[in-house]
Amino acid sequence: LGGVLPSVCLVYETWGRLSARRDNAILLHTGLSASSHARSHSGNTKEGWWEHCIGPGAALDTDEFFVICVNPIGGCYGSTGPSSPNPMTGSPYGPGFPLITIGDMVRAQLLLLDALGVEQVYASVGASLGGMQSLMHSALVPDRVRRLISISAALKSQPRAVALRFVQRQAVMNDPAWSEGHYYGKSFPHRGLGLARGIGMITYQSGEQWNTTFGRRRNPGESWLDADFLVESYLVHQGEKFCQIYDPNSYLYMSKAMDLFDLEPRSGGGVGPSVADIRSPALVVGVDSDMLFPVQQQRDLASALRQHDCAVTYRELETQHGHDTFLVEQRALGDLMRAHIEAS
């Protein structure tokens, strides 16, 4: 949005082998907090976030496909982001990093596909922010996406989701240690980022699930203002874990990119990619207990794609796992994805 990155580094991981015809690549997009480590491999044996969806015989079958997962720009897993050194100064970009959009993330990935010689991906796949990227991918370059999978994503961010991310950003920025984004090499805004992650966790999971998991159990000996209930210590713990892996400025940029996402066709035509540009046969998956990307948005997305003559398979999962279903219900999602990928 006006800014320019003088150079861009993209960190990615791959599974399987690119075919001689370079027609078997599946581009997998990450969510907000996940890295490109979607599945374990010899270079990193740690379980990935989609371990059961990728591999020999899995839905994203590495015997057949070449799966690529890229860390989007703006993040903090190696690809250029606010914590990367600005080549002009040698110091981290920090708040001087340009405002980026999901379109920018996808354009950077297209440069990678160019470099790999992949003209068209066999499928562009993602959930949450990743689903927004897969939709954007198909809208930007419809001819380069043979199949599209969008899980728990949306055509655009609704005001409630914007509000929920806004209060998370405020939590980070209210922390004096954030220092207007200039905290590198100084004290880390862990209270702010931890609180933001705690708010996020509430939006990723479901109340029904927490009734079962936590109920009204208490932590003995805690002050009433601290993590008195079990659900409270869970949020604190998730916040602390997140502070070990995530850069607060990246959180602001990635969260804002989601708010800005809008593939609604502009009235009177207008500029920029929209759902009207998408032509890839699409699998759209919604989850009934998702409060961040409500199931109605999934139905609306499927309808909008159909309205623009896109072939759409729409599926709903009934689970108690809310927005996190894409991480938890990998077998069920795998079955849906396999059917879509195998369909001619």
Place this chain on the structure above:
Amino acid sequence: LGGVLPSVCLVYETWGRLSARRDNAILLHTGLSASSHARSHSGNTKEGWWEHCIGPGAALDTDEFFVICVNPIGGCYGSTGPSSPNPMTGSPYGPGFPLITIGDMVRAQLLLLDALGVEQVYASVGASLGGMQSLMHSALVPDRVRRLISISAALKSQPRAVALRFVQRQAVMNDPAWSEGHYYGKSFPHRGLGLARGIGMITYQSGEQWNTTFGRRRNPGESWLDADFLVESYLVHQGEKFCQIYDPNSYLYMSKAMDLFDLEPRSGGGVGPSVADIRSPALVVGVDSDMLFPVQQQRDLASALRQHDCAVTYRELETQHGHDTFLVEQRALGDLMRAHIEAS
């Protein structure tokens, strides 16, 4: 919970006249942020928060009933709370205020009813925190409550609601100006309390409603980190308004009292009031779009009351106003309440 207040002041407002037999009193309990000013009167002509539910000919008919609305202890509208001077020191209690429960709030109100010579109220009425008070009132002294009305309340706080209030308290406490609760006469933790209120507003209203009210409209000229979307400036504005009227420590205490609320019968009998003690014929009202007190909790409350031989009228409102329905849909609620109050 172990603490003792050496003296308690209760500020309340009334409408109508107490009958000679003192049998026409309706005790109205407030929510978290509302004061006792439920309706305008000659001493304060400002519109009250339940203006249309109280008055001559209204559901709480002041031609017939004596309506009392009390500011609960712990709050900041005149009744004893953390911002009140501790008579032992002359300075505000601050964080030295004892942890209070909804049972404590109701016990203080019973002292007021004693002072007014009201042995039994004609009805105990409330929504949200107020509904929790009306349920507690009937559980504590079943013979003193002739009818019970609970709107958008619950039998107990669920972990998701606890989590949502926890992150609000963290937002207050993360503000360095909060100073562990010792901010009186110093700088006010307005960023923290404003953010807490912003989070609260998301839980009080519904996503559907915001799609209509705000959509994706932007505020021209705002930085992307500030109130860029209209829904964001709304949250900021609500936060600023709240800082004009509410004490941050009161927010912590009142919010925690809601978390601690639990009228589930203790296994093996146990001590303390429970739903099993309630005998007053009850009107329970739920709202389908309420995410803070989900409609399933309303059905569970009605079932639990029935299971303990309580006569229950259960009604559900279908609105887009979420938890705030009790403030917005006063006519519809008035009709439901009138029918319950007029039933013999």
